Amino acid sequence: MASPESVSRAAELLREAASRDATDPDQRLERGLLVAAALREVLSHEPVVVGGTAEDFWTADEYHQTDLDLVTWPLTRREQVVLRGLGFSREGRHWVHGVTGLPVEFPESRLAGDEARIHRHPIGDGVASIIGVEDLYLDRIRQSTVDPEDVRLPTYLSALAIAASNHDRMDWRYVDSAIRGETDVDPRLMRKIHRRVRRTIAERLQRRGSR
Numbered sequence: 001m002a003s004p005e006s007v008s009r010a011a012e013l014l015r016e017a018a019s020r021d022a023t024d025p026d027q028r029l030e031r032g033l034l035v036a037a038a039l040r041e042v043l044s045h046e047p048v049v050v051g052g053t054a055e056d057f058w059t060a061d062e063y064h065q066t067d068l069d070l071v072t073w074p075l076t077r078r079e080q081v082v083l084r085g086l087g088f089s090r091e092g093r094h095w096v097h098g099v100t101g102l103p104v105e106f107p108e109s110r111l112a113g114d115e116a117r118i119h120r121h122p123i124g125d126g127v128a129s130i131i132g133v134e135d136l137y138l139d140r141i142r143q144s145t146v147d148p149e150d151v152r153l154p155t156y157l158s159a160l161a162i163a164a165s166n167h168d169r170m171d172w173r174y175v176d177s178a179i180r181g182e183t184d185v186d187p188r189l190m191r192k193i194h195r196r197v198r199r200t201i202a203e204r205l206q207r208r209g210s211r
Helices: 004-018 025-042 051-059 077-085 133-144 154-165 172-180 187-209
Strands: 048-050 068-071 088-091 094-097 103-105 119-123 126-130
Touching (some): 004 025, 025 051, 025 077, 025 119, 051 126, 051 133, 051 154, 077 088, 133 172, 172 187
Parallel strands (some): 048 126
Antiparallel strands (some): 119 126
């Protein structure tokens, strides 16, 4: 059960989130991360930001996410009581915070990636835990295998944006190793898409260097 101190810190982070302008891209991202940080204070297992909010964080793109996706263990009854006390209500698969209006979804209980690569981002007086950039990239590549030839596929464009924005910081050896060990989808398709992304970025960098 969350301590009174943790609940108090979560409430303060939620108040700070409510002060953010959801129509401003930077403030919208901050709002999502503040809510994630608040939930981190009161959940027994660390919630990790994935999905569009994580993509927004790693690419600084204006991603119009409609909800906040967090990976964590299934909520216990006590945790649900705490969330309701903090102003959340259950609406279908979402927990919606009444003041910020932000819907929160817990789509998975297991992080598809290396927990050691989770990025813990200080925000307000809390910390938002975000999926590592390499694992977010791998997720987008994995989803792109539904149509590996379609370069207009949203998940492929996401993978391209993530790689381009983080080219120098990405652990490419880790990415290559993860693709070789892939078991959920055909690793050959992932490798094909991954190589196309790397080739496209290399061509862009070459064009910039020749200007």
